[in-house]
Amino acid sequence: MRVGVIRALTTSDRRLLNSHGKLLQESFGFDVMSRCIPDQPSGVYNAESLRAAVPKVVELALEMAGDVDALIISCAADPGLAEVRSVVRIPVIGAGSAAAAAALTFGGRVGVLGLKDAVPGPISEALGDRMLLIDGPGNVETPEGFLMPTGIFDSLAAAHMLVDAGADVIVEASTGLTSIGMADVLRRRLGIPVIDPVMAAGSMLISAVAARELQPV
Known part of the structure; x- marks a missing residue:
């Protein structure tokens, strides 16, 4: 399957651009083409940046749709x-919606690990009263902050706080955490399920394609 990955941030770093696609290719065998939207080097991190990203994502999706x-x-x-x-x-x-759906398959409270000031709407809306929050990683205000050493250490500390507060599963509410491979680190350290949003999207895609194939013609 040829899959187009739309990165909602702007980067000329090929390794960063292709990091999510590489994970999907290695995990699911997809043939991946990754592209990023323009003029958003800090990605999506608040309501204003989200509004700005929407038409760019739509335009890029239309460009890619014929090839994937x-x-x-x-x-x-x-x-x-x-x-x-x-x-x-x-x-x-x-x-985001794939990660929330995956988290809901586990019982108990879902700890949300993401940016400092906000939980993405698709995650908060889906989790409802299952969602457990603490103050986000103190120095991470945009996804690129997870690439810094302080972002990594702050995320580890916040994840431990979520477990101490009663989280039964953690959902990563920023794909910036995917870029640094945080899910595997947290699973080893915490001993509870940790949902990576990009991996959740890949799993959801496999399910969506299977469901289409089973539909009567």
Whole structure:
């Protein structure tokens, strides 16, 4: 399956651009094409940056749709998800809603680990009263902050605080955490399920394609 990955941040760093696609390729065997939206080097991190990203994601999705079998919007805020689904005829998965759906398959309270000031709407809306919050990593205000040593250490500390507060599962509410491979680190340290949004999107895509194939013609 050829999958288009839309990165909702702007980067000229090929390694960073392709990091999510590489994970999807290694985990699911997808043939991945990754592209990023323009003029948002800090990605999506508040309401204003989310609004700005939506038309860019839609435009990029329309450009990519003819060359791929499915699209993944690799951002926990799912910018443009509904809009893209309305204009293309291939499966489109948002990392945020996929992560929330995966977290809900586990019982108990879901600890949300993300940026300092906000929980992406697709995650907060889906989790409802199952959601457990603490103050986010203190120095991480944008996804690129997770690439800094302080962001990594702050995220580890916040994850431990979530477990101490009663989290039974942790959902990563920023794909910036995917870029640094944080889920595996947290699983080893905490001993509880940790949902990576990009991996959740890949799993959801496999399920969506299987469901389509089973539908009667």
